[in-house]
Amino acid sequence: MATSRSDPAANASLRKDDPAGSPFRRILIANRGEIAIRIIRACREMGMESVAVYSDADAGAAHVRLADRAIRLGPAAPAESYLRIDAVVQAAIDSGADAIHPGYGFLSERAAFARAAEQAGVTFVGPSAETIEAIGDKLHARRLAHDVGVPAVPGSIEPAMVDRPEHVAAVIAEAETIGFPLLVKAASGGGGRGMRRVDSVRDLVEALADGSREAASAFGDGAVYLEREVRPARHVEVQLLGDATGRVVAIGERDCSLQRRHQKLVEEAPAPGLSSQDRARLHELAVRIAVAAGLRNAATAEFLLAPDGSFYFLEVNTRLQVEHGVTELVSGLDIVREQFLLAAGRPLSAAALEAASRATDPFGHAIEVRLSAEDPGRDFAPTPGRLTTWTMPSGPGVRVDTALEAGELVPAEYDNLIAKVMVHARDRGAAIDRLRRALDETEVGGIQTTLPFDRFVTRDASFRAGEVHTEWVMEHWDGPASFREAARLALLAAGLTAAGSHGSYGTDGHAPASIDGSRTPGNRGASRGTTSGWYADGLLDGIDRWPR
Amino acid sequence: MRVTLAPPSVHAGLEPITVAPDGTDGRWLVDDTVSSVSLEHSGPGHSRLTIGDQVVQVLQRTEFAGRGAVVSVRREVLIGGWRVVVEVEPAARADLRARARRSRVDGAASGPTEVRAMIPGVVVAVPVAAGDRVIAGQKLAIIEAMKMQNEVLAPRDGVIERVSVHPGARIELGDPLMVIN
Numbered sequence: 091m092a093t094s095r096s097d098p099a100a101n102a103s104l105r106k107d108d109p110a111g112s113p114f115r116r117i118l119i120a121n122r123g124e125i126a127i128r129i130i131r132a133c134r135e136m137g138m139e140s141v142a143v144y145s146d147a148d149a150g151a152a153h154v155r156l157a158d159r160a161i162r163l164g165p166a167a168p169a170e171s172y173l174r175i176d177a178v179v180q181a182a183i184d185s186g187a188d189a190i191h192p193g194y195g196f197l198s199e200r201a202a203f204a205r206a207a208e209q210a211g212v213t214f215v216g217p218s219a220e221t222i223e224a225i226g227d228k229l230h231a232r233r234l235a236h237d238v239g240v241p242a243v244p245g246s247i248e249p250a251m252v253d254r255p256e257h258v259a260a261v262i263a264e265a266e267t268i269g270f271p272l273l274v275k276a277a278s279g280g281g282g283r284g285m286r287r288v289d290s291v292r293d294l295v296e297a298l299a300d301g302s303r304e305a306a307s308a309f310g311d312g313a314v315y316l317e318r319e320v321r322p323a324r325h326v327e328v329q330l331l332g333d334a335t336g337r338v339v340a341i342g343e344r345d346c347s348l349q350r351r352h353q354k355l356v357e358e359a360p361a362p363g364l365s366s367q368d369r370a371r372l373h374e375l376a377v378r379i380a381v382a383a384g385l386r387n388a389a390t391a392e393f394l395l396a397p398d399g400s401f402y403f404l405e406v407n408t409r410l411q412v413e414h415g416v417t418e419l420v421s422g423l424d425i426v427r428e429q430f431l432l433a434a435g436r437p438l439s440a441a442a443l444e445a446a447s448r449a450t451d452p453f454g455h456a457i458e459v460r461l462s463a464e465d466p467g468r469d470f471a472p473t474p475g476r477l478t479t480w481t482m483p484s485g486p487g488v489r490v491d492t493a494l495e496a497g498e499l500v501p502a503e504y505d506n507l508i509a510k511v512m513v514h515a516r517d518r519g520a521a522i523d524r525l526r527r528a529l530d531e532t533e534v535g536g537i538q539t540t541l542p543f544d545r546f547v548t549r550d551a552s553f554r555a556g557e558v559h560t561e562w563v564m565e566h567w568d569g570p571a572s573f574r575e576a577a578r579l580a581l582l583a584a585g586l587t588a589a590g591s592h593g594s595y596g597t598d599g600h601a602p603a604s605i606d607g608s609r610t611p612g613n614r615g616a617s618r619g620t621t622s623g624w625y626a627d628g629l630l631d632g633i634d635r636w637p638r
Numbered sequence: 639m640r641v642t643l644a645p646p647s648v649h650a651g652l653e654p655i656t657v658a659p660d661g662t663d664g665r666w667l668v669d670d671t672v673s674s675v676s677l678e679h680s681g682p683g684h685s686r687l688t689i690g691d692q693v694v695q696v697l698q699r700t701e702f703a704g705r706g707a708v709v710s711v712r713r714e715v716l717i718g719g720w721r722v723v724v725e726v727e728p729a730a731r732a733d734l735r736a737r738a739r740r741s742r743v744d745g746a747a748s749g750p751t752e753v754r755a756m757i758p759g760v761v762v763a764v765p766v767a768a769g770d771r772v773i774a775g776q777k778l779a780i781i782e783a784m785k786m787q788n789e790v791l792a793p794r795d796g797v798i799e800r801v802s803v804h805p806g807a808r809i810e811l812g813d814p815l816m817v818i819n
Contacts, residue, residue: 283785304787307762351786463784467720471757472783478699479716502758506784533697533716541719570651573720577652580715580722581643583687583696585657586666586677588641588711588726 112137113434114189114213118182119143119157120203121193122172123493124510125410126153129191132426141185143178145171147501152493161185166503172196173310175203182212189213189433191426195505198409199226199278200310215433217332217387217408225383225406229277229315235403238382240375242403243394244268245317249277252298261316265294268318274298276305277313282352284308287319320402322559324395325349326361328376329417331428331446332385333438339446340373341425342417347558348547350470355540355563356547357413358457359420361395362518362556369450372401379406387432388414388425412460412507415491419456419514421445454514455521459529459544461492461509463500466543467573474502479535483528487514487521500537508539518556522548542572640667642732644725656729687717694718750799750819753790754812759783761807761815770798772818779803779815794818 116139119129126142130153133140142157147166154160161181163171171177173196182190190207192198192215204219216222225231229249235242245268251257265272265288274297276284284305286297298314306312324347332338345361346354360369376391383406390411392404414425423445431439438446464470480496492509494500500508513528515521526548534541543563547553550566640658658667666673677696678686687694694717701723702712710727727735763780766772772792779790796818803815 300787303762307782307787308785468756471788472759472786474758474784478714479697502783504784529719530695532719534719535697535699535714535716535721538721539719543719545719572718573722574652576718576720577645577722579687579689579694580696580717580720580724581645581655582657582668582675582689583677583685583694583717584698584713584715584724584726585641585643585655585668586675586687587685587698588643588713589639589657589659589666590677 113430113436114138116141116158116185116187116189117215117430118178118185118187118190118212119153119193120172120178120190120197121195122148122151122153122504124491124507125193125195125412127156127493128491129193129426130156132424132430135424136427136430138430141181141187143172143181145503147499147503151498152495159185166501168196168503175200175206178203179206179210179212182207183210187212189215189430191215191429192409194407194409194412199407201226213433215387215429216410217383217385217389221383221385221389222408225379225385225389226408227277228275228279228405229313231379231383231406232403234382235379238378240379240403241400243317243320245272246315248315249313250274250298250315252295252302258295261298262291262294265291265316268316271319273317273319274301274314275317276301276309276311277315278309278311279305282349284314285352320394320396322397322561323347323402324361324559325354325392325404326364326372326395326401327390327392327411328373329411329414329425330376330380330385330389330391331425331432331438331442332380332387332389333432334386334435335437336381336384337438338377338380338385339438339442340377340449341421341423341442341445342449342452343369343372344413344416345558346413347560348553348562349560350563354413354460355462355543356457356459357416358455358518358521359416360452360455362558366450368399373449375401375403379403388429412510413458415489415510415512416456416458419489419512420452420454421448422453454516455518456512456514457518457521457525458510458512459525459547460507460540461511461532461534461544462540463506463508463537464540465538465569466540466567467538467569469569470540472502472506473537473539474500474506475537476500477534477536479533481531481533482509483511483531485528485531487524488512488528489514508534511544519554522554542576543567543569546572640729641726642729644727644732646723654732656732658729750817751794751796752817753778753793753815755781755809755815756790756811757781757783757788758810759788759808761803761805761809762787763805764801764803766798766801766816768798768801772796772798781809790815792818 117133118141119126130140140157142154142160143163144154145166163177190212197203201219201222204214207214232242232247250261271289274286284301286301288294288297301314302312326343326345328343329341343361344357344359346357348356390407393401428442463473465473476499482490489512513521513524515524529545642654642656644654645652655669660667676688683697685696687696697716699714701714710725713724715722759781762782773795774792776792777789778792781788799817799819801816
């Protein structure tokens, strides 16, 4: 593949619609996986070079192969590689990058990282360090919302401390004012990490300690606070873009209500069942907070929609969201491209302003499912390991963002997201039909994924009716029962194959007796060859060691 | 031939089945009962399973073909998005193994219980030590995998006899964590 520098066509086409040309020359992408590839693609289209960084676990990963150059950060553990501010900034300096795109997760919401990059003379593609401090910290954001008259979920606005006895008493008193059940949340948190649900005062102190420890491990900051649990609620969030002149626009909202353990599973745009007036009101609340925080670049304001129709502000994520793609599909806007233009100090583009003008009336409907390395039959337990079968869907209106291929390893060190399957259609019903079709084309082997759950969602009547809320997964999904039904059929299929194969009951007799002879002897060795690493050493032995 | 198929043992409530050709063309005995199921080969590893008016797409792959004294075959079956790992072995041998297991279980009813890792990851905390008395449901260890912390709970009351892991240790699925007696 030609590098973007030696691709005059890319530069020429960019110049045509943008007289100022490429906003940067070379971008360092401080991330891995599908989002690193998403950003590399934007770089290519804009005629900019890309520099990947990687840990030892990712030395052969797709983002490293795809980038124009790649720099090793360190060992597999995130704290020794992707979370090392010094190493990432040094990589940017060494590679001559003039900007860093942080993606999501890792260092994307660390003010210290944004500051270190700017001090090294490298542009940070994202909100300023000051904005990240003002609203990236959830407690700061709650105080800010309060100041500009945006209602937040009831709860504390100072960190809850439990390391001294007199603090414990104060925290308990505060918890009783808020009321149970409540949530312990990490001030620097996200993705449900550091979060604990507390039903009674008895469990409060332990939940605070557990949440704080998990938050410290995940984000390097153990500060936690208390928030009332609003349920059943819908999770609705607004995509925002802001420029250096202080102008902020909303590009549209997304509904991300289908979650488990506060991690999103399905996201869609626009949010079903909202009127144009609801949308306009929600977008206005989000813009008000972003303006107060001086947002430049992209951010997302998250809200809870209570059963009575009121919106409660939750938090602002000062970065590109995992689910930005559904907004791209219904707005026609390339959000990563806009991030680069805004980071270069340009005003909101004509494309962004046009998308903003249609924010309450987007094009059709888009839905995304997150295909994750988790077992939906065992309470979404993590399932890292090596992929065997890997068939992703395609066809009209389907977009798949992934970094994986058959035979590749899903490392245990990083996030469990392995692919985002997105569809776009003229309305929500057509989008669900298209998603069902796409997921029926999808096959993943080697590890269990959330695919059975995703297929279930597309066939569920209440999802189709738009009756989504944050308890939906718990109320509708019976993973063990679904697995048992599949396992019964799987035993039959394997049984018919084996019993019909005249003595060679095992080795890949795909077909029953009548059409035997289709077996491929080579498959034995091939399948063993791809089954190695922790899988061979761990799961195979693990299963052998389970009591039968 | 007559074969026995065992479901993955990490899932409770699933029983093995036996399957054999009926002798009549195209019919099968499932758990010794005549069943009108059929499997139609549709591509390498791919087939369509028909039960009554239900047709299901199935993708099969041999994962472990047995070696040495291990004659059972482990096969991955992809169906409805699920990945089901099935153990296939001659029914005669499975019967022998079932008998051996029954006698083993009878002898070990009151013995120690080994607690094993249900997920791979890194041990971040072990709030119990050898000699501690624990009750069923009590937290024994915290394992971090994919940035989530997962609690290992005591499966029964008892006294911790031995702890085999320490905070910071990397563990794989099925590794022994501790023994409760």
